Amino acid sequence: MMFEYADQIHRCFRCGFCKFPSDFTDLNCPSYNRFRFESFSTGGRLWLIWAWLKGEIEWSNHLAKVVFSCTTCKNCVEQCPMKFSEDIIDWIVGTRMDMVEKSLVPTQISEFLDNIYKYGNPWGLPRNERDSWAEGINRYTSGDEYLFYVGCAGSYETQGQRMAKAFADFLKSTGKSFGILGSEEDCDGNEVFYVGEKGLFQELVKKNIDKFNELDVKKIVTLSPHAYNSMKNKYLGLGEIEVVHYTQLLLEMIQKGEIQLKELNAKVTYHDPCFLGRYNEIYDIPREILKNIPGIELIEMERNRQNSFCCGGGSGNFVFDLLGRSEDSPSRIRVREAHGTGAEILIITCPSCYCMLDEAIKTEKLEGILTLKDISELVKESLEKI
Numbered sequence: 001m002m003f004e005y006a007d008q009i010h011r012c013f014r015c016g017f018c019k020f021p022s023d024f025t026d027l028n029c030p031s032y033n034r035f036r037f038e039s040f041s042t043g044g045r046l047w048l049i050w051a052w053l054k055g056e057i058e059w060s061n062h063l064a065k066v067v068f069s070c071t072t073c074k075n076c077v078e079q080c081p082m083k084f085s086e087d088i089i090d091w092i093v094g095t096r097m098d099m100v101e102k103s104l105v106p107t108q109i110s111e112f113l114d115n116i117y118k119y120g121n122p123w124g125l126p127r128n129e130r131d132s133w134a135e136g137i138n139r140y141t142s143g144d145e146y147l148f149y150v151g152c153a154g155s156y157e158t159q160g161q162r163m164a165k166a167f168a169d170f171l172k173s174t175g176k177s178f179g180i181l182g183s184e185e186d187c188d189g190n191e192v193f194y195v196g197e198k199g200l201f202q203e204l205v206k207k208n209i210d211k212f213n214e215l216d217v218k219k220i221v222t223l224s225p226h227a228y229n230s231m232k233n234k235y236l237g238l239g240e241i242e243v244v245h246y247t248q249l250l251l252e253m254i255q256k257g258e259i260q261l262k263e264l265n266a267k268v269t270y271h272d273p274c275f276l277g278r279y280n281e282i283y284d285i286p287r288e289i290l291k292n293i294p295g296i297e298l299i300e301m302e303r304n305r306q307n308s309f310c311c312g313g314g315s316g317n318f319v320f321d322l323l324g325r326s327e328d329s330p331s332r333i334r335v336r337e338a339h340g341t342g343a344e345i346l347i348i349t350c351p352s353c354y355c356m357l358d359e360a361i362k363t364e365k366l367e368g369i370l371t372l373k374d375i376s377e378l379v380k381e382s383l384e385k386i
């Protein structure tokens, strides 16, 4: 797999542009920012991969940590001035595929994949607990307008469940017909793909598409930008099924006048998740939603949109966290940046970011000073004031 890239990788000449945002004001590759060794930057990582492909260095646990600690945040793709920039993630994922195929992966990664294979979630939790958060939320039945695809973080993580509940309650209160798959839902496979387990990814795609077809699903709304990304861009055979991220549905309902929003006075800042922003260019929609809530003042962080700084959770790191929890961990840096804007609320639109940033707020002792909120929680509060 990787040898087809071997004669391209050396074209990276380690100039280091990809470590920064476009205005060079900060370090923007989360793994480089965390470890501050060249090998954890894009260029260093690519050169080590090249050396491994040529047989100049042996595989080691350290090499695997270098390869798997990239969160696939795509900052390097955005900033690299070379023509090959669009291929960087493919090279990294291709290397992971080689390592997975040869069982040359750290234990955390093999457990992560094994759990998804056996239980349909990365923690190995029972399938019948997948909808423990969903009391009063119906199972999808043919004829419902939307299948609400909750995903693993939304189903099992406390913060994700809060987010899933807020959006489901919002849909209920607006009278939309929708349902969830509950214990029949399986992992969407986005992280499996980026971790490099191609066979398992294809198996999940097939299982999910078969389930959607069996239930005659026409429209899917996803909680996670990761699920949105895999279904929108990686699922072959989805046919006519429409997939939207929940922020798209929220804005559509606001613009059609299906919901009325009342005043909420607050200063907020917004964190762009990589799989919504850089992967799918959805930057304006969440900001438009915020603009539509009277009294909300949006204060941008220095790094926003294409220059956003990853929370550190991408590519499975929100589960196995190879970047660790030090002062330099991306999530802690990000909440300090959010706090620095003077905003009292940090708005997120991704359950993985929610988990990462929630923990970072606690570690940074910002509880009660900076509140983390999912955008549908905010919209719901605004609705409840009617």
Ligand code: SF4
Pocket: 011, 012, 013, 014, 015, 016, 017, 018, 019, 042, 043, 076, 079, 080, 081, 082, 088
């Ligand atoms: S990936 Fe691009 S920007 Fe990064 S070091 Fe290589 S050539 Fe430079």
Ligand code: SF4
Pocket: 018, 028, 029, 030, 031, 032, 041, 042, 045, 069, 070, 071, 072, 073, 074, 075, 076, 077
């Ligand atoms: S995708 Fe993100 S974490 Fe990975 S090398 Fe590029 S900038 Fe660094």
